[in-house]
Amino acid sequence: MIAVPSNDPVGALVPHTLDAPLRGRGQGPLAGLTFMVKDLFAIKGRKVSNGNPDFYEHATPAHETAPSVQRLLDAGASLTGITVCDEFFYSVLGTNVHYGQPINTRARQHVTGGSSCGSAAAVAAQMCDFALGSDTGGSIRVPASFSGLYGLRPTHGRIDITGVTPMAPSFDTVGILARDAELFRKVSHVLLGGTRADSPVERVILAQDIVVYSEASADQALWQVLDKLAGAIPKPAHADIAGNTITAWRKAFATIQGFEIQSTLLPFVQSNNVNLGPGIKERFEIASTITFDDVEAARKVRAAVAEHLRAIVQPGTLIVLPTTPTLPPERDIPDGASFAEFRALTLQSTCPAGHAGLPQISIPAAEAAGCPVGLSFIGWPGGDEALLDLAVKLDPLIHA
Numbered sequence: 001m002i003a004v005p006s007n008d009p010v011g012a013l014v015p016h017t018l019d020a021p022l023r024g025r026g027q028g029p030l031a032g033l034t035f036m037v038k039d040l041f042a043i044k045g046r047k048v049s050n051g052n053p054d055f056y057e058h059a060t061p062a063h064e065t066a067p068s069v070q071r072l073l074d075a076g077a078s079l080t081g082i083t084v085c086d087e088f089f090y091s092v093l094g095t096n097v098h099y100g101q102p103i104n105t106r107a108r109q110h111v112t113g114g115s116s117c118g119s120a121a122a123v124a125a126q127m128c129d130f131a132l133g134s135d136t137g138g139s140i141r142v143p144a145s146f147s148g149l150y151g152l153r154p155t156h157g158r159i160d161i162t163g164v165t166p167m168a169p170s171f172d173t174v175g176i177l178a179r180d181a182e183l184f185r186k187v188s189h190v191l192l193g194g195t196r197a198d199s200p201v202e203r204v205i206l207a208q209d210i211v212v213y214s215e216a217s218a219d220q221a222l223w224q225v226l227d228k229l230a231g232a233i234p235k236p237a238h239a240d241i242a243g244n245t246i247t248a249w250r251k252a253f254a255t256i257q258g259f260e261i262q263s264t265l266l267p268f269v270q271s272n273n274v275n276l277g278p279g280i281k282e283r284f285e286i287a288s289t290i291t292f293d294d295v296e297a298a299r300k301v302r303a304a305v306a307e308h309l310r311a312i313v314q315p316g317t318l319i320v321l322p323t324t325p326t327l328p329p330e331r332d333i334p335d336g337a338s339f340a341e342f343r344a345l346t347l348q349s350t351c352p353a354g355h356a357g358l359p360q361i362s363i364p365a366a367e368a369a370g371c372p373v374g375l376s377f378i379g380w381p382g383g384d385e386a387l388l389d390l391a392v393k394l395d396p397l398i399h400a
Helices: 053-056 065-075 117-124 141-147 181-191 214-226 243-264 266-271 280-288 292-312 337-356 383-396
Strands: 035-038 078-083 130-135 152-155 173-178 205-206 236-241 319-321 360-368 371-378
Touching: 035 117, 035 319, 053 181, 065 130, 065 181, 117 130, 117 141, 117 205, 130 236, 130 266, 141 152, 141 173, 141 337, 141 360, 152 181, 152 383, 181 214, 214 319, 214 360, 214 371, 214 383, 236 243, 236 280, 236 319, 243 266, 243 280, 243 292, 292 319, 292 337, 319 337, 337 371, 337 383
Parallel strands: 035 078, 035 130, 205 236, 205 319
Antiparallel strands: 130 173, 152 173, 152 360, 319 371, 360 371
16 A cells, blocks of 8 residues: 555545645635645646556646636635545545545544545545535545535536546536535535526425435434424425336446446556456446447436436425435445445435436534434535525534
8 A cells, every 4th residue: 555644644645645735815715724635636737646546657747727626726725635535436435445545533433435535534634624526426425424524516517527537427526525514605606607596495305215225323313303403494295206216226327427437437447457446446347348228228217317306306495315325334344245235325325416417415414323424405406505505504403
């Protein structure tokens, strides 16, 4: 394993992190704040590894800084570190065989969640004020839940992904992690572009068919939180969101993701005989076998899911569910066969927003068995700001 920087108490930083901060402007809405970024954001004059040292060795320095990073610098924040991610982002566990497993300070015997694991670990450990990551299949939402943070997966396309290594572009988003609700909203406002669709929250639907997969401790925490929020949000109506098709939704996501990886990450892996860690290696092998017929069938499922969900979350309507169906696994879980059930259950909870390109926030809502539990709200297209406002509104009630 490659040595990590000595000034990193939780193993959040890659060995090729910054030697000195990139200073933000002296003024702006984020002046005086610090942030870190997942190791897939282009920074002028620097290389990325995408969680793999072979890629770093072959990479060339970026000619320009990713617009999302530049906007934060222009808003006054200073970039202070580059963070570890799961290898080629192909996991939601939060471990990397080459760069290590960041420590979850909120539950030290448990994983941070991934693939934006270093970003989550750094924010939770107060190494920075906020961090950027990416979310394709849950890589912001899962570590937010497991690490007791606020996390945003925005409406697809509302945050510029130029200069961010693509994985599965039709799902890829830039996401935000923060400890504080007000700051979470402020940073998000700096980054969000595109079409905004404001509406008061008038209806909340509890996705009972997804909740049913939650383990008992997470399920109990959800009900306790919803009781505390009575009156602050409309009383949730219980409804099936996917019914018995949720497994098909998850499989369609994995198929489309794998097919798109054939054009983004797989060519480098195959042409350079890359040394991949366990679990990641097998996932790339599966991705390489996906056919055009496979993905066409999956895309038909996705189109139906997107139409179905967008009909439900009209402006003013939110879907509520646990961010993850389980508590964070213990740190020694291998990313392999024993991880398969956890991964499948997690993707069942995270794939709906991805299929429909909808915004989703995870808020640090409770604790169970000494581990953080995240509560998620899925909103309508362009309803990101309404979700951020809701996070700020609910924060004092949850932490009362």
